[in-house]
Amino acid sequence: MTPTKVPYGIQEEYKKKLNKLMETHKRVDGIKLRCASQLVPVLRRGDKSKLRLCVNYKFTLNDHIEDEPYMFPTCNEQLEKLRGQMYTVLDMEGAFNQIVVDTNTGELLTVATPEGYAQPTRLPFGIKTAPKIFQSNMDKLIHGMDGKSPVPATACIVDDICITGATPQEHFNNVNELLSRLDSAGLKLNAAKCKFYQHQVKFLGKIIDKDGQHVDQDTVAAIVNMPPPTDEKTLSSFLGHMSWIGKHIPDIRTARAPLDALLKKEEKFIWTEQHSQAFEQCKKMASSAATLAHYDDNLPLVLTTDASPVGLGACLSHKVEEDGKTFLKPLYYASCSLKASEKNYAQVDREGLAVFWATKYFRQFLQCRSFELHTDCSALKRIFGPKNDLGGCASSRLNRWAAALSGFDFQVVHIKGTSNRVCDSLSRLPSPHTDTYQLSAMSVCSSVSCLAQLP
Structure with missing residues (x-):
């Protein structure tokens, strides 16, 4: 040449x-x-x-x-x-x-x-x-x-x-x-x-200190100061910035869903009031991006899950003690939408699906160590417990999920629905569903003081 x-x-x-x-x-x-x-x-x-x-x-x-x-x-x-x-x-x-x-x-x-x-x-x-x-x-x-x-x-x-x-x-x-x-x-x-x-x-584009990972404020400023997109190229650039900090923001996929739809091949680029609202909402969420705490092998893990008629929610946390009180310190939380067929499941089946999906995603954290599984569905304590008390009385899919989860070392803990606020809100505002249940948004809270105390 x-x-x-x-x-x-x-x-x-x-x-x-x-x-x-x-x-x-x-x-x-x-x-x-x-x-x-x-x-x-x-x-x-x-x-x-x-x-x-x-x-x-x-x-x-x-x-x-x-x-x-x-x-x-x-x-x-x-x-x-x-x-x-x-x-x-x-x-x-x-x-x-x-x-x-x-x-x-x-x-x-x-x-x-x-x-x-x-x-x-x-x-x-x-x-x-x-x-x-x-x-x-x-x-x-x-x-x-x-x-x-x-x-x-x-x-x-x-x-x-x-x-x-x-x-x-x-x-x-x-x-x-x-x-x-x-x-x-x-x-x-x-x-x-x-x-x-x-x-x-x-x-790697993040601010790292002893407290965890923080979003770089230069990145946040670049997002907040962006003008409304005028074509697919500028929209892709904006969404690329949002994807980079997306794991620091819960439900970011829900907020950006109207913008993602504009990039589909069958859609024409027509900017409407709905897109303007989604654009401003994404900016607002970017400015309040949370800190991701460092994972610690020495601290006990807690996986909290919940399900609603439209989606699933999960939160992976460390259990920590401070001033004689026990708190959950979140590491990641996530949500996803249900498929059309899954929306027809009985509520107990949806709760079981939330456990199966969350455990599958967080398996790199959960395998080869013990953890607590927190759910507000009391039936799952018996179905996913060590004895599987309900056995054949449960639905076939619940029994299949129980068999799949038998490779994990966990204890099921039933909590009140009022104590499951984070996962409940995530499941009711889910991110767009993918067949592989990809994590749509992860975030942690940097301050233990703002978290709900365990019962």
Whole structure:
């Protein structure tokens, strides 16, 4: 391919980046090449100083590269590791460019630049397997290799790393150990983006401290200041921002449902008063997004569920004691709508479905440990209890769900309906239903004092 033409407005910055890029490339004769890909300038938010040079392998190599068989971690999985007192964030200099490639691979990765053809000696941006290759190497380094033990309380997504510890000394030890491993591997950090021994840091777009995860106020401000969408593109941008903070807001899917409907293929983009109300409601909910508490293996878990004629609700909580009183401290809460057929279930069956759905979703938290299941349906205490007292007297679906739940270690506790306010409201204002019962909105309360006391 021929080189990409560079806009005049960024040519000076492009030249600087290209000269730096050529330090890790070697010039080659284009006549002998089997293939070459275009070098593309990418601007971040229109800032020339944040220009990044990537390679467009879409039409050359990516379709012919076998996918890397590696399970990429999710942001939520990494954030769950960060319960601690102090925090350090590290940023890798150049990320993928720190991985060396052999000569044969470099030949296939050849880049067409305005100054001729260049063969990379380091892994470039643009290869579809590059994130997994880099992540797998970082995981090996953090989790331990060559007989080394894992570095505790360390989260990593590609080139972003966050380290914490239960005490300041433990945090200090974890940081020193990881820095030692990075140095031994010959990996470099971007000093300008590293922050050491902080009480609060920004990581993966969230604000992290000892109390939990907070929504970044810059994100909230961007949402609140957005004008009403004028087309599908601007609406998608707004909903994308809402999705990013959606797990901090209960029932966000219910509030944004009219806006989601506008993006359906069969719908024309016609903005009405209903959409304006939904738009403003989403903004209001974004400004009051809650804090997600850190999950603690040492605290007992409580799963509270409820069902209404239209939906299901669930709340996953820690049971904590404070000043001699016992409270529920929510970690996540969720809701979903019922299918048309499920709305015809008897109420006891809907309550059973709420238990089955919530347990299935939160299984990563609930498996391999005991927990309490709180429900305001007294029949479920007997059906889902250890003896299944009703046995064949219950409906076949309840018995199937009871069999499916037998793999969990839990105790059923009956609570009064008046004590189940959170889940009851979630079930009556459900989020749009999906066949797989996907979690629609998760949120936690940062203050224990505002939660209802257990009976």
